[in-house]
Amino acid sequence: MQRVIRILVLVLILGLGGLWGSAWFGREAGEPLGHSFMRQIAALTGRETAPPAPATGIQLPAGMNMGGAFTMLDQDGRTVTQGDFGGKLLVGYFGYTFCPDVCPTELGAIAAAMDLLTPAEAERATPLFVTVDPERDTPEQMKSYVSNFHPRMVGLTGSQEQVAAMAKSFRVFYAKVKRPEMSEYLMDHSSFIYLIGADGRVRALLRPQSPPEEIAAAIRAQLPRA
Structure with a gap:
């Protein structure tokens, strides 16, 4: 039994080594080794990998979907849906x-990033602000x-149900906070x-406090072709 386990472990090590070697030699220009490795695994399992995130972004796990119809x-x-934006890239923020x-x-950072784009680039992107407070917004x-x-x-708002549904599909956390000493x-x-x-x-997810220059670079990397 122990011999069988040793053989299986050896096969696993050799298989992973082969995948890492394939990932190393099969990398695309500028592609991180880790993403190339996940792409090799996805090719074997028949699953698509998430698109590579920009250097300032967060890599979405392979097979993970965020967002969708709203x-x-x-x-x-x-009344608007995702289809009313003419195929443009949406640069969205929930608040x-x-x-x-x-x-x-x-x-302000998103607006500054939009101003860093060329007119042709900016025309293919739309900054979007989605409220999580439809009661007042x-x-x-x-x-x-x-x-x-x-x-x-x-700016997007809606009923409590519409906002909750969109926030859920984009995995946005929000909660009302009211303390006795607060008037609002x-x-x-x-x-x-x-x-x-x-x-x-969602094509890419950017961390809070990303500078405008990095947001603009991420937008360029995701822009639909003209």
């Missing part, structure tokens, strides 16, 4: 207009708020930047 209201009160610090900082409130950051920024409640929420494709699926 139905919300824009800042003009119109709320009464946010005291984090949201303005992140939206009406379309009118969203319209006033997003206009402070970028002229092309779109706050919203605790995650703070990632999402690069979203035409199908509503």
